[in-house]
Amino acid sequence: MLLNELTQALSRLNLAQVAPGDYAKTGCHLEVEAAPAQMPEVARLMLEKGCFLESLTAVDFPEHFTLVYHFNHFRELCRTVVHARVPKEAEAPTISHIYPAANWYEREVYDLFGLKFAGHPDLRRILLPFEADFHPLRKKFAPSETPADA
């Protein structure tokens, strides 16, 4: 069972939480909480087990950003969600050298939230024009920040 294997391997990493998830409710089999600095370690382990990066995104909470990583496996359904809290104005380490898929996802998070990834090879804007000076998915983003029409 991949779920047991992952649970055992992840619990060796000293993470804040490794618990089975309520699949019927959240759609995830394994819920993990990690510090941002532990993410490369977690990612390396997931790749070793043959998981792929399903999605990477962030949520802007009032006190911190939460990075949300979803991993899944092609052969056996086992969705692992990893939450990592990043304080505002702090940087998170990149995992793009482990998962090339994360390259674009991290650029997207940077573009929409302004959250920087340390060690990312090419942290440019990806969706918005390069000259944009705002990050639209920040909760504090107000329409007045919108530049005038192109």
Place this chain on the structure above:
Amino acid sequence: MLERGLEEKFYVLNLGPQHPSTHGVLRVELQMEGEFIVKADPDIGYGHRGHEHMAENRSYLQFLPNLGRVDYLHALAYNQCYCMAVEKLLELKVPERAEFIRVITCELNRIASHLLWIGAYLLDLGAFTPFLYCFDDRENILDLLDRVTGSRLTYCYYRFGGVPRDVDDDFLAGCKAFARRLRSRYRDYENLVNKNVIFLERTKGIGIISQEQCVKYGLTGPMVRGSGIPYDLRKCEPYSAYPLFDFDIPVGSTGDIYDRYMVRYREMEQSLRIIEQAVDKIPAGPIMAEKVPKRIKPAPGEVYTAVEAARGEFGIYLVSQGDTTPYRLKLRVPSFGNLSILPEIAVDTLVADLVAILGSIDVVVPEIDR
């Protein structure tokens, strides 16, 4: 970046944002050495419309029409995924008849999407005639879907807890007639495309993706199935009424463009099989769940749901804070991950092959950009 001393060796070619083979508004910056590509850098965002920002400013129901416009070619799968996410948060149970209607319409839409891809892709490769054949067949599906959903393209048909309008016997008979019609056309496609020497020359052995690359880049859909991984969420993570039907997952062996084409081509037949079984077995009963709240206000929590769309896995990550609007809604779109492999597989190919590879990814640019 250019290496020192090699400046004269390379030149930059700009493909897009208005280029017929980019299927919309994708721009690829190519660094060329003669006819060969040294580096390809896709520049996306020319279709960015801010769907995710819009979700945080709209109520749950108001955001539903947006899902028909993220990937307009397989809109119903996106409707399905969003409805499933909200239904999970609200703990609604969808009646069986509604699930069957969802499966039938969603599969019809999948065939329409694949037909359009085959037509447009062969147009990229320089063959105009198949485009007319594909659109002719596609119009028949649109007629059927138009009858029940009320629109030709940007469907907004499913609701939280079911579907708003029942299908009639004419529609079900029409589905069966369409299945017969499409099967009778296979011979035309075989002769026009699948046996065409030019087509085979341009697709076999080009744009090969290994299984290892599939894992590293998080590819989904026909991209991984072409490389031989039978990853199809309809089987791997069964949702809706899919477990009740008997169908196969076509897979390729080498992972080149031809395999990806054949996967999509064969998938149409599997979708027909699902439709026929669903039409035969569709139960009577209600089409809407009981006790759907008028004002949708889910309890705090988060949910990830995924469906198999025509281009790959479409997922929604939804965070609710007990409000009438989603706190955060992330659309995990298949083409975004699928396109991110382009810089790797485009190296050392010709521009003409790049067009073939790009088309085989089956990108819908406004879906990538959201």
Place this chain on the structure above:
Amino acid sequence: MEKKTGEPLIHLGVLEEALNLARANSLWPMTFGLACCAIEMMAAGAARFDLDRFGAGVFRPSPRQCDLMIVAGTISKKMGPAVVRLYEQMPAPKWVIAMGNCAISGGPFFYPEMYAIVPGADLLIPVDVYVPGCPPRPEGLIEGILLLEEKITGRGRLRKFRNAAE
């Protein structure tokens, strides 16, 4: 933007009228899809609706060979400059059809906190015909093209039908 950008540089008097007739009946649109409406534009050119019946089915990928730009879809802020550039590359006389609500006014994507799109093609380039719908059906686009013919020549196929109806 000056009003007369779409006008030809040289006027040829009476001959102009004959030329206009020719222009109106062989409009060459550009393959220029921005979003959802592009699919309906393709459908209009394909088997069932067959824009070729009206001489407007020759879709050209290069702006330098076209005289009709169909703005089919949402114009994002990033795409805006490219739309203007493409319009400027087309040889005059040239015409523009704004297809769908996004190209007309931003459509469903225009709301006060919106940051990503240009609400309306007419903020960037002069538009001749507006075809509403989300997306418009291919019949709608065909009517728009017939209306443009009427605008170019002053007499169109559509006018004949309309007079008959009255």
